[in-house]
Amino acid sequence: EDQVTQSPEALRLQEGESSSLNCSYTVSGLRGLFWYRQDPGKGPEFLFTLYSAGEEKEKERLKATLTKKESFLHITAPKPEDSATYLCAAPFSGGYNKLIFGAGTRLAVHP
């Protein structure tokens, strides 16, 4: 069964305290692992796509990495404006059109 699981559910950090969010997946023939950011009351916004194990992508204080079974979103020296829910997603085994999402990690960064 296709599944995307994120941990932890919630994470509280002090400003400048680096950490990582985890996304594990059981999808046959992975055709991309996607990370989105969602602010309260808004729709998710695209951050990264990773396609193969070993691939890394960076954007400001965020770096996403991918292995054969999981992806990590590393947050280096976070700031309060990084507070949001981070979602990962992967296409269902059956086709590109259906993205299955994890439940998300709610990140709160305090000054």
Place this chain on the structure above:
Amino acid sequence: NAGVTQTPKFQVLKTGQSMTLQCAQDMNHNSMYWYRQDPGMGLRLIYYSASEGTTDKGEVPNGYNVSRLNKREFSLRLESAAPSQTSVYFCASSPDPSSGANVLTFGAGSRLTVL
């Protein structure tokens, strides 16, 4: 640059009432989607339309119908609303998933409460 526009933003219904959520995109995308988001459950796909003239079921289609009116518009209809359909609904679009770069652009969401 509007992107994906959903209406209404908020709606309260009584059990058994019907309503339609509207979605329009101005990015010339081929594919459109309807998701629902519930606390602790993430986003679940209700229906999608790979291209104009086609629609397919997602993970949780029961109780919903969709119409791909044209390339820009994709509506979601609740024929007889139930309290279990209380949720936040998101419409999304993507250019061409078959290319492998299935990056979705989401609307701001429609919060629906069924009493």
